[in-house]
Amino acid sequence: MINFRLDGRSVVPTYLQIVQQVRQALRMGVLDVGDKLPTVREVVAATAVNPNTVLKAYRDLEREGLVEPRAGHGTFVVGRPSGPPPGTHARLARSLAQWVHGAREAGLDDESIESLLRITLRAAAEEETA
Amino acid sequence: MMASSDVLAVQTRGLTKRYRRVTALRGASITVPEGRISALIGPNGAGKTTLLRLLAGLARPGSGDVEVLGGRPAQHPSFLANVGFLAQEIPLYRRFTVGEHVAAGAHLNSRWDGAYVRQRLASLDIPLGQRVGALSGGQRAQLALSLTLAKRPRLLLLDEPVAALDPLARRHFLAQLAEAVADGGLTVVLSSHLLADLEQTCDHLILLAAASVQLCGDIDTLLAEHQVLIGPRKDTTAIERDHTLVHAVRTARQTTLLIRRSGPVIDPAFEAADVGLEELVLGYMSQPAGPRPGRLTTIGEQQ
Missing domain, CATH: 1.10.10.10 (Winged helix-like DNA-binding domain superfamily/Winged helix DNA-binding domain)
Structure with a gap:
């Protein structure tokens, strides 16, 4: 539960x-x-x-x-939210955790990581609409 | 099962109470719908205890109307059977055991759920044979609440019930309270000078300051009706004309306004932000004392 x-x-x-x-x-x-x-x-x-x-x-x-x-x-x-099948998130979460680990080792703090993520998301969104 | 109800458990209109020369409560108009847990918030001396005592029938109003569970509060068995009141000083006898308190409760109340109180005390690990004097502060508060709930009241009035409790005991106390409301048929009004403790447990707010009601209503509705505007230092007469200004902070460069909206805010110079409950309460409390305009005291409630 x-x-x-x-x-x-x-x-x-x-x-x-x-x-x-x-x-x-x-x-x-x-x-x-x-x-x-x-x-x-x-x-x-x-x-x-x-x-x-x-x-x-x-x-x-x-x-x-x-x-x-x-x-x-x-x-x-009684239902699942629309989106990829279960397990997809868990798999992506693992690779993201690996990436975060790498970013921390490279000396990025949480604020820089968050801002990098925001910038990347925005760039990806612009690429899609272009 | 409890459900949001439009039936009012508590309704007062222009309630005023004076003690000698001190006005303890001035023109208080509030409503609390059934099934709610209402936080009665205000600084010490704001009139919280006075309001609770008026609702419990322990004090008579100087003027104004008060209706509790559809009737007038009175020291009468038919009224008292439905209302539980827990004063700041918990009325327990240190030399008596827990079991003796349970037996006394069964004897003194016409409606008494002995099975409920025994099961509650067992789940709280409070032994019936224990003397009250040997219980912790948290256990005493839990015992008093269990005894009050065993009356199966329809309205529970609690005066600063968690003020003296440590954070864990406070959480257990509020959980027991919320569970009783989840069982249905119960409305709660509890006072505190701190909001943070109660924020998640309450869904209704009564804000008192300087003997006057500043705000009363459903918390989500109150939050949705207010907004914070952040912008440059400039003339805000237009905004103040269209909306109700609650609180303003002006620095050399910046203006921060807490407003009650009357429709959307259209001013590109200002950034609008949602308001949090603590911010809302502090905004009203840092206002000059005195009653708010009448319509403000009943936001989110029917008149």
Whole structure:
């Protein structure tokens, strides 16, 4: 079962953190169709987050067609977010980790790495539209 | 299962309370819909305890209306059965055991969920045979909350419940509270002079300063209705005419405005940013004291 890490200091609203973590778990293959999400009560007892926040996140996921509540049984995964098959992200994450390691060894700090990533993404986007 | 509701658990209009010459609360109009966890935030002496005592029926208003669960607060069994109030000084007897407190609760309350309180205390590792004096501060707070929840109240009023707790005990306390709300049928108003502790647990905010309500409403709605504008130092009369200026910081070169929007902001000189809850609260608190315009006190709520 998925375990949410919710950061009150984050600029991302808490309900969106839950939505993003479920989507991410589906992409990484940690969650799959048929799996059960923790109940609102379970999430709340573990995180002290407001129950309405969890409900809002689950409703958003339901609207996206990713989960479905079954009366008396809980909320179940019924779909995957569009995108590459599960495992793709895990594979790319490994090669990216290798790249980050190389960048750090070359003396880049996190800020330089982030700015390099942004510049590369922008350049790639311009290349595609050109 | 709880759900967002439009039914109001609490509604006050122009509530005023004076103690001798001091006005503890001035013209307070608030609404709290059922099923919410509302953070009552304000500096010490802002009127938080006074407002909670008025809602609990422990004090009578000088003027104005107060409606709690559809009735007027009173020291009457039918009202008190539905309202749980936990004062700043937790009302426990140090020489008595946990079990004796549970037995007293069963004796004193017409509605009492003994199974609930026993199961709660077991999951919290608080033994029934323990004397209250031997419990930690966190355990005492948990015990008081468990005893209050065993009444199965529909409204729970908590005065600075987490102020004296260490971070871990605070989290456990708030988790127990959120779990009780998840079970349904419960609305909570809890006060604190700090917002950071409560931010994730609460979905509703009442902001008090200098005896007046500065803000009241659904937190997400309040955040969406406000915006920070960052731009050069220049005349902002046009912006102030179209929107409500809450707080402004002006340096020699830069202007930072916290506004409540009335529609989109169209001024290319200014960069618009979303506002965080802490920023919003501090913006209102650093305003000159005094009541806000009436419409501001009920943002995001029906009148």
